[in-house]
Amino acid sequence: MTHFCRAAILTFGLLAVSATADAQRPVKVFISVDMEGIGGVVTDQQLGPTGFEYNRFREFMTAEALAAIEGARQAGASQFVIADSHGNMQNLLIDRFPRDVTIIRGSPRPLSMMEGIDSTFSAVFFIGYHSATTNPEGVRAHTISSATLAAVKINGRASAESGLNAAVAGYFGVPVALVTGDEAAVGEVRALTPTVEGAVVKRAIGFHSAAVMTPEASQALIRDKARTAISRLREMRTYSEPAGPVRLELTYKNYTPAEMLSYLPGVERVDAHTVRFTGRNILEIPRFIQVATGYRADLTP
Numbered sequence: 675m676t677h678f679c680r681a682a683i684l685t686f687g688l689l690a691v692s693a694t695a696d697a698q699r700p701v702k703v704f705i706s707v708d709m710e711g712i713g714g715v716v717t718d719q720q721l722g723p724t725g726f727e728y729n730r731f732r733e734f735m736t737a738e739a740l741a742a743i744e745g746a747r748q749a750g751a752s753q754f755v756i757a758d759s760h761g762n763m764q765n766l767l768i769d770r771f772p773r774d775v776t777i778i779r780g781s782p783r784p785l786s787m788m789e790g791i792d793s794t795f796s797a798v799f800f801i802g803y804h805s806a807t808t809n810p811e812g813v814r815a816h817t818i819s820s821a822t823l824a825a826v827k828i829n830g831r832a833s834a835e836s837g838l839n840a841a842v843a844g845y846f847g848v849p850v851a852l853v854t855g856d857e858a859a860v861g862e863v864r865a866l867t868p869t870v871e872g873a874v875v876k877r878a879i880g881f882h883s884a885a886v887m888t889p890e891a892s893q894a895l896i897r898d899k900a901r902t903a904i905s906r907l908r909e910m911r912t913y914s915e916p917a918g919p920v921r922l923e924l925t926y927k928n929y930t931p932a933e934m935l936s937y938l939p940g941v942e943r944v945d946a947h948t949v950r951f952t953g954r955n956i957l958e959i960p961r962f963i964q965v966a967t968g969y970r971a972d973l974t975p
């Protein structure tokens with residue numbers, strides 16, 4: 675407790691009451707787990723069911739999420755919700771997790787990589803994250819869809835998945851306390867919220883190459899940083915977009931998606947490849963992005 679804090683509590687009874695309530699509130703952590711930023715991942719061979727190393731890397735992805743839980747528990751966190759947030763969103767090996775953990779899996783889901791977050795959480799962790807499609811650096815740098823999108827902007831600024839997801843967390847007043855991935859992914863989150871702890875588990879050489887640590891070393895680093903992140907929770911600052919409408923601009927690699935989306939009321943075509951959608955708040959943005967990148971008339975069932 676700082677000197678200032680002690681003085682304030684002695685002076686204001688109400689503050690003392692709220693500080694006690696805060697201290698008693700269980701430390702609940704929301705963990706969004708992607709795969710491109712998991713230690714050792716360099717190509718699609720590690721990232722999907724047809725890759726020769728995918729099953730092996732599901733193990734490493736699961737182990738990094740577990741390392742984050744262990745580190746956070748050592749610093750006093752007691753409740754965890756894990757959002758499996760890569761590809762088919764069914765990557766994590768759920769039988770490896772402790773019984774008291776809830777795992778969000780499958781898609782679509784309204785808040786996408788942040789489904790399950792609310793204002794009862796004390797911290798958000800981003801595990802296995804990667805940099806934005808507009809970042810020339812970073813292993814597998816892309817935003818939402820490497821196949822279809824060339825840029826994603828929120829309120830006029832280029833955004834990574836981490837920026838969108840940090841703003842969703844910020845809407846609920848929850849800070850991003852830890853990010854893991856290559857140095858480009860960690861750097862992007864630090865630029866938004868400098869208080870975040872970062873675990874750099876690889877150094878990008880190119881889009882499909884990196885100098886990587888062993889899985890054991892990556893997991894040990896993440897465990898340490900998760901512990902530090904939770905022990906520094908009081909210093910963590912939230913990142914949020916200004917209250918009110920949020921402008922999203924999606925730039926496609928092709929023309930036709932932009933042309934067809936502009937038929938929808940509320941969607942404007944900004945240029946040949948770009949559409950603009952304005953959400954009432956940040957929570958509408960992941961919903962729109964999922965429709966704009968995932969809707970097909972032949973969706974089943």
Ligand SMILES: [Zn+2]
Nearest residue numbers: 708709710760
């Ligand atoms: Zn991914």
